[in-house]
Structures are given as C-alpha cells and as structure tokens.
Amino acid sequence: MTYSCRRFRRSVLLGPSAALAVLAAAGCSAGDAAPSVAVPTPSPEEAAYCEALHKELPRTVTGLERSDPGPESVLTAGWGDGAIVLRCGVPRPTKMDDAQSKAVDADGVNWLLEQRGDAGPRFTTTYRKAYVEVTLSTAYAHDITPLSAFAAPVRKTVPDSL
Structure with a gap:
C-alpha cells in the first residue's frame, strides 16, 4: 500500500x-x-477580487463537496479532492492571443478552453479584471456543467475588463 x-x-x-x-x-x-496546487501571485487589486470571489464560492459543485487544496489560500479552492480546482489571479494565458483558440460561455461568463493532453480541460475567464482558472479532471473532459456553478460568483465579484 x-x-x-x-x-x-x-x-x-x-x-x-x-x-x-x-x-x-x-x-x-x-x-x-488533498491535492497541492501552485498559489498564484496576483496584483493587490486582483487579489482583492479573488478574496471576494473566495467568499462567494459554492459548498458543492455538481454534487462534489468542497475540499480545498493545499497550501491554504483565498486564491485557490477545490471540490471532490481535486476533481475540480479553481485558482484566482492567474497570469493571462498566452493561448488568448491565438485567434484559433476556443471559448465557451457558461451563464454569462466567457471561458477560454485549453485541452491538456492526458489531463482534463482547463478553463480561464476572459474579459475580467482578474483571471480565474478552473481545471477539471478527465471525468469532465466533455462537460462544462461545473462552470455554471462559478458564473454567478465570478459575475458578482470580478468585474468585466471591457
């Protein structure tokens, strides 16, 4: 064992x-x-948005209980022992510069989609004052349903950048 x-x-x-x-x-x-994730290092302004977002995040997402990864931070959250991991204040993905990149809309929040080989998909908000990243396990490889749980909290706490 x-x-x-x-x-x-x-x-x-x-x-x-x-x-x-x-x-x-x-x-x-x-x-x-519990999984360990890298804690982002956003600007003070972005960190304030992330702290507000952290307070609004749901206790469950698609039936999975909240189980935050280590190290403990208001910039990270998780559900289902790593099945869904959120990081707030991440750098702007370079993939956003690619005109061929794919995006999805989940309840009024636009997300850049990045497929990660053998891992599940990674989504990063677009057009927001702080970038919020959500990684999903391979169980959600073709399912954006978990993103809906984050739409209202993101809209409420992280303003549009446009």
Whole structure:
C-alpha cells in the first residue's frame, strides 16, 4: 500500500500495520490526501477580487463537496479532492492571443478552453479584471456543467475588463 500525507512530500511504501502506525503518529489519515496546487501571485487589486470571489464560492459543485487544496489560500479552492480546482489571479494565458483558440460561455461568463493532453480541460475567464482558472479532471473532459456553478460568483465579484 502507498500512503501519503500532506506533511510529507514523498510517498512511503509500508505494510498495512506499519503504515497505520506511521499515519497515526503523523496526525493524518489515508483519506488526507488533498491535492497541492501552485498559489498564484496576483496584483493587490486582483487579489482583492479573488478574496471576494473566495467568499462567494459554492459548498458543492455538481454534487462534489468542497475540499480545498493545499497550501491554504483565498486564491485557490477545490471540490471532490481535486476533481475540480479553481485558482484566482492567474497570469493571462498566452493561448488568448491565438485567434484559433476556443471559448465557451457558461451563464454569462466567457471561458477560454485549453485541452491538456492526458489531463482534463482547463478553463480561464476572459474579459475580467482578474483571471480565474478552473481545471477539471478527465471525468469532465466533455462537460462544462461545473462552470455554471462559478458564473454567478465570478459575475458578482470580478468585474468585466471591457
């Protein structure tokens, strides 16, 4: 069995009894494997929009409970242990300069779509004063339904840039 804990960066291969003893001593459980994401470094103005957005984010998205990734930040949020991850204040994607890039509209919020090979899709808001990025697991490879849960909070807290 392989167990990992947020406090340790490496996985440890142990027998079941030894693994449980190590986990108990470390103060975590086999279910304590929340994903880790890079925290953006936006400008102070963008960070203020992101903090407001963080307060408005839903507790559930498509039936998945909120389970924020580490490290804890008002610039990141997650649902379903990494199935859906939101980062606010990300840099403007260079793909937005490509006239052939694809976008989708979800309840009045426009999102740039980037397919990521073996990973699920990544969406980034367009025409907003702060860029909000949502990555979806491969389970949502052909489904933009989760974006609808973010439309009202984004419209309410992150102004249009036009």
